[in-house]
Structure formats: structure tokens, C-alpha cells
Amino acid sequence: MDWLSFTIYPVYLMIFMCIYGCLAIGLNIQWGYAGLFNAGLAGFFAVGAYTSAILTTSEAAGRLGGFDLPFPFGLAGAMIVSGLIAWPVGKICLRFRSDYLAIVTIGVAEAIRLVAKTEDWLTNSARGITGVPRPLGDLPYAQAQLAYLAIVGLILIVVYLLIERQAHAPWGRMMRAIRDNERAAVAMGKNVPVRRLEAFMLGSALMGLAGGLYVHLARTITPDAIDPMLVTFLVWIMVILGGSGNNRGVLLGAVIVWIIWSASEIVTDQLPAEFALKAKYGRMFLIGLLLQIVLRFRPEGLLPEKLRRAPLSEGALSPTGHGARIQAPHKEI
Amino acid sequence: MSALLKMKSIRAGYGEADILYDVSMEVAEGEIVAIVGPNGAGKSTAMKSIFGLLNIRSGTITVGGRDITGWSPNRIVNAGVCYVPQVQNIFGEMTVHENFEMGAFLRKGDFSASLDRVYALFPDLKAKRKTIAGSLSGGQRQMVAMGRALMLDPKVLLLDEPTAGLSPKYMEQIFKICRDVRAAGVAILLVEQHAKQALAFSDRGYVLAAGRNRHEGSGPALLADRHIAEMFLGG
Amino acid sequence: MDIFSFVNFFLLPGVVQGSIYALGAIGITLIYAIMRYGHFAHGDLATFGAFTALFVAGLLGLSPYAALPVAVVVAALLAIAIDWLFYAHLRRMPKIITTIASFGVALMLRSVVQIIWGVDTTSYTRGISRPENWFGIRVKPHELVTLLVVIGLVIALHLFLTRNKWGKAMRAMSDNPDLALLSGIDNNKVIAMTWVIAGGLCAASGFFLGLNTELRSLMGWNILLPTFAAAILGGVGRIEGAIVGGLVVGVTEELSVLVIPSEYKMLSSFAILLVVLLLRPTGLFRGKIL
Numbered sequence: 001m002d003w004l005s006f007t008i009y010p011v012y013l014m015i016f017m018c019i020y021g022c023l024a025i026g027l028n029i030q031w032g033y034a035g036l037f038n039a040g041l042a043g044f045f046a047v048g049a050y051t052s053a054i055l056t057t058s059e060a061a062g063r064l065g066g067f068d069l070p071f072p073f074g075l076a077g078a079m080i081v082s083g084l085i086a087w088p089v090g091k092i093c094l095r096f097r098s099d100y101l102a103i104v105t106i107g108v109a110e111a112i113r114l115v116a117k118t119e120d121w122l123t124n125s126a127r128g129i130t131g132v133p134r135p136l137g138d139l140p141y142a143q144a145q146l147a148y149l150a151i152v153g154l155i156l157i158v159v160y161l162l163i164e165r166q167a168h169a170p171w172g173r174m175m176r177a178i179r180d181n182e183r184a185a186v187a188m189g190k191n192v193p194v195r196r197l198e199a200f201m202l203g204s205a206l207m208g209l210a211g212g213l214y215v216h217l218a219r220t221i222t223p224d225a226i227d228p229m230l231v232t233f234l235v236w237i238m239v240i241l242g243g244s245g246n247n248r249g250v251l252l253g254a255v256i257v258w259i260i261w262s263a264s265e266i267v268t269d270q271l272p273a274e275f276a277l278k279a280k281y282g283r284m285f286l287i288g289l290l291l292q293i294v295l296r297f298r299p300e301g302l303l304p305e306k307l308r309r310a311p312l313s314e315g316a317l318s319p320t321g322h323g324a325r326i327q328a329p330h331k332e333i
Numbered sequence: 334m335s336a337l338l339k340m341k342s343i344r345a346g347y348g349e350a351d352i353l354y355d356v357s358m359e360v361a362e363g364e365i366v367a368i369v370g371p372n373g374a375g376k377s378t379a380m381k382s383i384f385g386l387l388n389i390r391s392g393t394i395t396v397g398g399r400d401i402t403g404w405s406p407n408r409i410v411n412a413g414v415c416y417v418p419q420v421q422n423i424f425g426e427m428t429v430h431e432n433f434e435m436g437a438f439l440r441k442g443d444f445s446a447s448l449d450r451v452y453a454l455f456p457d458l459k460a461k462r463k464t465i466a467g468s469l470s471g472g473q474r475q476m477v478a479m480g481r482a483l484m485l486d487p488k489v490l491l492l493d494e495p496t497a498g499l500s501p502k503y504m505e506q507i508f509k510i511c512r513d514v515r516a517a518g519v520a521i522l523l524v525e526q527h528a529k530q531a532l533a534f535s536d537r538g539y540v541l542a543a544g545r546n547r548h549e550g551s552g553p554a555l556l557a558d559r560h561i562a563e564m565f566l567g568g
Numbered sequence: 569m570d571i572f573s574f575v576n577f578f579l580l581p582g583v584v585q586g587s588i589y590a591l592g593a594i595g596i597t598l599i600y601a602i603m604r605y606g607h608f609a610h611g612d613l614a615t616f617g618a619f620t621a622l623f624v625a626g627l628l629g630l631s632p633y634a635a636l637p638v639a640v641v642v643a644a645l646l647a648i649a650i651d652w653l654f655y656a657h658l659r660r661m662p663k664i665i666t667t668i669a670s671f672g673v674a675l676m677l678r679s680v681v682q683i684i685w686g687v688d689t690t691s692y693t694r695g696i697s698r699p700e701n702w703f704g705i706r707v708k709p710h711e712l713v714t715l716l717v718v719i720g721l722v723i724a725l726h727l728f729l730t731r732n733k734w735g736k737a738m739r740a741m742s743d744n745p746d747l748a749l750l751s752g753i754d755n756n757k758v759i760a761m762t763w764v765i766a767g768g769l770c771a772a773s774g775f776f777l778g779l780n781t782e783l784r785s786l787m788g789w790n791i792l793l794p795t796f797a798a799a800i801l802g803g804v805g806r807i808e809g810a811i812v813g814g815l816v817v818g819v820t821e822e823l824s825v826l827v828i829p830s831e832y833k834m835l836s837s838f839a840i841l842l843v844v845l846l847l848r849p850t851g852l853f854r855g856k857i858l
Contacts, residue, residue, distance in 0.1 A: 037664055039671060092845050096857060098664050099606035100845060103796045107838035110793060118831040229789070233675055236668065281682040288676035292654045295669050299661070407752045416750055424743045435740045439752040481751070
């Protein structure tokens with residue numbers, strides 16, 4: 001047994017960490033920068049996965065395909081299609097407070113799942129798409145995994161650097177200004193709806209990218225491959241635990257949450273079979289509880305956004321802006 | 334004459350910023366007292382500070398000698414001070430009668446005597462008791478707002494700009510109602526934009542500017558002071 | 569299609585399903601009205617209520633109908649406990665934070681159901697119930713019970729909100745929270761009452777969903793979208809709107825199979841939601857926009 005085989009599990013973990021890191025940055029743009037509540041990010045992830053799969057696979061009977069495009073085109077397609085789906089959603093919902101966006105994005109994710117399940121010609125429905133190619137996938141297994149980690153890691157670094165540059169450019173400052181005080185931003189002549197829509201589409205495109213990266217790892221995709229609630233929720237807890245508004249924070253969150261999630265799986269896999277299945281739900285319960293604990297004791301996250309002056313006061317922990325009522329000074333309401 | 338409601342050297346503000354620096358005033362039984370002054374003087378803020386709606390940094394507020402500084406609105410209402418905010422002062426989706434019932438929320442037992450008294454003060458509203466309050470005219474809404482506050486039989490009624498946006502006819506009517514309320518044994522502290530008219534019918538007045546007391550005295554005396562008239566009452 | 573098949577195959581099932589949505593939507597709209605946030609754990613609380621009824625019925629050997637009141641009480645208490653544990657301390661924060669917390673609570677509730685009762689489909693009763701024929705209109709007994717109980721609950725709620733002092737206080741808090749506080753209405757009691765009502769109705773909606781279809785750990789999550797669509801269609805904060813909205817969504821879902829493939833039936837509520845947000849975000853009864 002050569003040394004590479006010992007790296008298989010950690011490498012596998014780290015590839016997922018990078019994919020989740022990409023999702024977390026995408027959500028951070030929406031929630032951390034723009035205060036938008038996307039509760040259906042699994043849908044955008046799935047769109048990315050399917051798009052890249054369709055674009056890069058060879059011809060298969062009965063479904064759209066046979067484009068045989070190289071990997072980068074698959075990823076680009078994933079980003080474009082996810083971003084474009086975000087456009088009408090944002091158009092309709094961004095006028096309102098984020099509760100509406102949340103419920104509509106849940107609907108979008110559901111619609112996408114149903115399309116994947118139903119439309120034979122597009123997604124091959126329940127049988128899914130197989131034989132998705134992977135760059136350097138012809139290498140021996142351990143090397144191929146390592147090579148893919150390098151690719152995914154590199155993409156994540158590029159995404160991080162580009163988004164960080166954007167965040168410190170006037171665009172990022174404007175986003176935060178809109179989030180923290182929408183009225184003032186409007187008064188200064190900022191085009192709030194357009195800026196918000198940009199953030200929503202950009203974030204969704206990154207979620208699509210993550211989906212593309214996932215499908216070339218898994219090399220196959222079926223409608224039930226993604227547990228929408230679980231994926232969505234894990235990314236949310238990564239962003240909130242890490243520190244929404246801070247890309248380094250959300251990446252830290254991705255690392256921590258993914259390690260907790262995977263390590264707990266290793267533990268519960270040791271249990272007898274009848275408990276092992278239930279233990280999965282126990283882990284999900286604990287992830288839900290972790291969110292409550294973070295919201296209670298460290299709502300600004302582990303690495304808070306630096307620009308925020310008063311992390312615990314009204315309006316500081318991201319969000320609402322959107323037509324939020326000025327709070328009465330009574331504390332209880 | 335003993336002070337019913339007394340504010341002593343109040344310093345207060347929202348969040349970090351102070352708006353009132355040093356405000357003192359008092360209302361005795363059976364008095365109508367007006368707070369006037371330029372925009373941004375802190376008139377409404379002074380009134381809200383009585384109700385614990387902003388952070389009081391120093392000073393005390395007493396009602397009948399009892400210190401109520403920092404109490405919750407709910408306890409202050411029970412202590413006999415009722416407050417009519419300038420805006421959003423009625424339950425617009427509920428009937429006139431239900432507004433009054435909500436005014437009497439803290440009362441235990443029968444409150445029909447208070448209800449009769451309120452309808453006696455506002456006879457117009459008796460016919461509209463089943464009407465949704467939000468559909469009434471501006472003047473009638475102000476009456477609903479005052480009626481709601483009177484349902485607890487307060488000792489002092491605080492009115493924040495009761496005549497804002499009303500026609501002169503309604504303004505006169507509100508002032509007349511204030512006198513009727515006083516006649517029923519309730520003292521009134523009101524903030525007014527229409528300084529001259531308010532001082533003319535008030536027993537006493539306070540002129541506030543930049544978060545501090547500037548002048549005080551009887552209504553007619555303040556009106557007669559040329560300096561005050563020029564500086565604060567619009568000539 | 570003659571009138572009888574329209575009523576038997578579309579209208580009646582739609583009304584039954586719609587009244588189930590209405591029960592959930594009333595809770596959603598009340599929580600919005602009093603606390604001003606969207607409560608995303610509503611569906612999973614309904615699942616919990618449905619399984620509680622199953623458990624109680626099995627434990628005591630009761631008919632599921634007798635277990636319903638127990639489930640309602642348990643869910644009402646659970647709702648208060650959830651508020652106390654997870655939402656109460658967030659009241660000073662932007663409202664959307666509580667919505668996020670409720671998303672987490674949804675996951676927790678679902679996990680609890682899955683741990684205790686597993687993920688397999690089950691039902692309250694075995695066998696097929698025969699519909700009664702009333703002059704050509706065929707109603708199954710459990711459908712009749714669903715409609716009667718829902719009507720009863722709605723009347724009781726209406727009387728509470730218009731006749732009872734605390735019911736009026738709830739409306740006052742929804743109408744003008746600042747003035748309600750100035751009138752001495754105890755915010756915490758109103759919030760607790762809101763949770764009792766919303767939680768209880770939630771359990772009832774889960775129970776009737778289970779009675780008319782089947783019990784699954786995802787049953788509540790799957791009605792979250794139609795329930796929200798019903799609340800928003802009716803007008804946020806409007807009880808009567810939630811009822812009408814629920815019925816419209818339920819009937820539309822049933823009728824949708826005439827025009828779209830049945831696989832996409834679940835999306836008709838989503839389409840309604842989008843149309844309402846586009847054309848009339850205050851809903852049919854001029855509700856609040858948050």
C-alpha cells in the first residue's frame with residue numbers, strides 16, 4: 001500500500017470542504033453583503049450540477065446532451081444558468097423583506113427538484129446522468145482525487161480573491177451601505193434594486209459553480225443525490241458560525257462545520273446498523289441546535305465583519321434593511 | 334398647589350445621542366400645561382421620557398411623590414399617567430368601542446362609568462361606536478385617541494401635538510375638549526406646535542429650546558413677553 | 569365533465585386540502601401579525617402534531633379522533649417551549665434572524681420525528697374508507713369530519729378574537745403594537761397566546777393531513793409552501809384571508825391537473841405565490857407587507 005492511499009479520506013473531505021466553501025461564499029454575498037435570505041440554495045446547486053453534467057457528457061439516448069464540452073465550459077455554463085434562474089426570482093422578491101425571498105427560494109428549489117425528477121428529455125429523470133467526465137480523471141484513483149483537490153482548491157482561491165477584491169471595491173462598500181441603511185443609500189442616489197439583484201445573481205452563480213464542481217467529483221447526478229434541506233442548512237450554519245459579511249469567516253465556518261459533520265459520521269458509523277440510521281437524524285438535530293447556540297451566544301460569528309461598529313445591536317447583525325420598521329424603543333417587541 | 338407630575342433635571346436621549354440636557358417641569362392637579370418651542374427643541378422627547386420611551390441618563394420623574402423613573406409603560410399607566418402619541422394613536426382596524434375597551438385593558442371589573450364619561454365628552458363618537466376607527470376623519474380619530482387614554486381615569490393626560498394636521502375648526506374643538514377633560518378632574522400636559530393658541534388656553538407653559546428649559550410662566554404672561562414671542566412664537 | 573364529477577373529484581378534495589392549509593395559514597398569519605416574522609418551522613410542527621396523535625392513539629388504544637385534542641395541547645405547549653428556548657431572546661434583533669432560527673427549529677423538529685417514528689410512511693387507519701353518497705355527491709367520513717372540525721375551530725377562533733378581552737388584545741397588538749403596550753397590554757402574554765393558538769392549529773392541520781393522506785416525516789415540510797402561499801394570498805395578518813387563501817390554494821391544486829402534468833401539481837401554490845407577489849402583494853384582504 002503506498003502512502004497516497006492514506007490521503008484518500010482527508011483529500012475527499014477537503015474537496016467537499018472546498019465545494020462547501022464556494023457555496024458559503026455565494027451565500028455570504030447574498031446574506032452577508034446584501035441581507036438576502038436564500039433558503040433554496042440547494043436548488044441553485046442542483047442546477048449547476050445538472051448544467052455542467054449535460055454540457056460535458058457525451059451523447060446519451062433520450063436526453064439532451066452530447067455536447068462533450070471541456071470541464072471549464074461546464075463550470076461556466078453552471079454559473080450562467082444558475083445566475084439566470086436567480087434573475088426573475090430576484091426581480092419579483094427583492095422589493096420585499098427577505099421573508100418573502102426565503103419562501104420563494106424554497107419554492108424554486110422544489111420546482112427544480114421536480115423538473116429534475118420529471119423531465120426525461122432534460123435530466124433523464126430518476127435514472128440521472130452518469131459518466132460525467134473529470135479532468136485528470138484517468139489517473140489512478142488516489143492521484144486523481146489529489147489532482148481534483150488541486151483544481152477545486154485553485155478555483156476556490158480564485159473565487160475568494162475576486163470576491164474579496166469586489167468586496168473592498170466601491171461595489172462592496174455600497175452593498176454594505178444598502179444593507180445597513182437602505183433609506184440613506186436611496187437618498188444618496190444608489191440604485192438599490194439593481195445592486196441587490198446583482199448580489200443575488202452573483203451569489204447564485206457561485207452556488208451553481210459549486211454544483212458543477214460537485215458533479216465532476218461524483219461523476220453522476222440523480223434527483224435524490226442532494227438532500228435539499230441538509231445542504232441548504234449546512235451552508236447557512238457555516239456562514240453564520242463563521243461570521244456573515246466576512247469571507248474568511250465563512251470559509252472558516254465551512255472548515256469547522258464540515259469537520260464536525262464528517263467526524264460525527266465516522267463516530268455514528270461505528271454504531272450497530274439499527275442505530276446508525278437514526279444517528280444520522282441525531283446529527284441533523286445537533287446541527288440545528290448548533291445554529292440556535294450560535295445565534296444565542298455569538299450571533300456575529302467567530303470572525304465578525306470588521307466594519308460593523310456594534311455587532312449586537314439592531315441592524316448590525318446583517319440584514320433586513322428592506323423596509324424594516326424603525327423599532328419602537330420598547331425592548332420587548 | 335402640589336405637583337402631581339414632576340420631572341427634575343432630566344437628561345435623556347436615544348441610543349448614544351442625548352436630546353434633552355436639562356429639562357424640569359411639573360403639572361399640578363387641575364392644570365393644563367403646554368410645552369412649546371421651536372422644532373427640534375425636544376418637546377415630544379420630553380413627553381416620551383416621562384413614559385420611559387427613551388434612555389434617561391439622570392434626573393427623576395415622580396407622580397404624586399412616587400418615583401416612576403425607568404418604569405415600564407404598563408406600570409406608568411397604572412400609576413395614573415396616560416399618553417396619546419402624535420401619530421398612530423388609535424387601533425385603526427378596530428371599532429371605536431373596541432378602542433375604548435383596549436384603553437380600559439388594565440381595569441378590573443366594570444368600566445361602564447368611564448365609558449359613559451368618555452361618550453359624554455365625545456358625543457359624536459357615540460353614534461359611531463361600531464365604526465372602524467381608521468375610517469373616521471382626522472379630528473374624530475384624535476377624539477378616539479384621547480378617549481382611549483381617558484378610559485383608565487388617569488390623573489394626568491399627556492397629549493403629543495393633538496392638533497397637528499387638523500383644521501382650525503377641529504383645533505378649537507380639541508382645545509375645548511381639553512378644558513372639559515380638565516373640568517372632569519384630569520390634569521393635562523400637552524406639546525403644541527400652535528404655540529400661541531395653546532398658551533392662550535393653558536394655565537401655564539414651558540418654552541423649551543435645544544433640550545433645555547428656557548422660559549416658564551403662566552400662559553398669558555409668556556404670550557405677553559415680546560422677547561419670547563419674537564424668538565419662539567413666530568413674532 | 570358534469571357537475572357531479574367536478575364536485576366529487578376536484579372541488580371537494582380541494583376544499584378538504586384547502587381547509588388543512590387554512591389551519592396552518594392562520595397560524596402563519598397570526599405569528600406574522602403579532603411578532604412580524606415568517607415562521608418556517610410551522611410545517612414540521614404540524615408533522616410533529618400528526619405523529620403525536622398517532623402515538624397517543626396507539627398508546628391508549630384510542631381512535632385517532634380522540635387523540636387529536638391531546639396532540640393539539642402537546643403541540644401548543646411545544647410551541648411555547650420553542651419560543652421560550654429559541655426565539656424569545658432574538659426579539660431585539662432584526663426579525664429575519666428569528667426566521668433563520670425557525671429554519672433551524674424546522675430541521676430539529678423533523679430530526680426528532682425521524683428519530684422517534686422513522687422515515688416510513690404510515691397512516692391512522694387501515695383499509696379504504698367508503699364514501700357516503702349524498703344525492704350524487706360523495707363524501708368520505710374523514711373528509712366530513714375534517715370540514716366540520718375546521719369550521720368549528722375557525723368559529724371558535726373568530727369568537728375568541730372578537731368577544732374575548734385577550735383575543736381583542738391580540739388584534740390590538742397586531743394593529744398597533746406600540747399603542748397596545750401604552751394601553752398596558754402584556755406583550756409576553758399575547759405572544760404566548762399566539763403560540764398556543766398557532767401551535768394547536770398546526771397540530772390539527774398535521775392531523776387532518778395525515779387523516780386524508782398519510783403520515784410521513786416530510787409531510788409538514790411539503791405543505792409549508794402552500795401554507796405560506798395561502799397566508800400571503802389572503803393578506804398577511806388577516807385571519808379571514810388565511811381561510812380564503814387556503815381554500816383557493818387547495819382547490820387550485822386539484823384543478824391544476826386539468827392543465828399541467830400531475831407531477832407539477834405541488835407547484836400550483838408556488839405559481840399563486842409568485843402571481844400575488846407580482847400583482848397584489850397585500851393579498852386579497854389588504855394585509856400587511858413586511
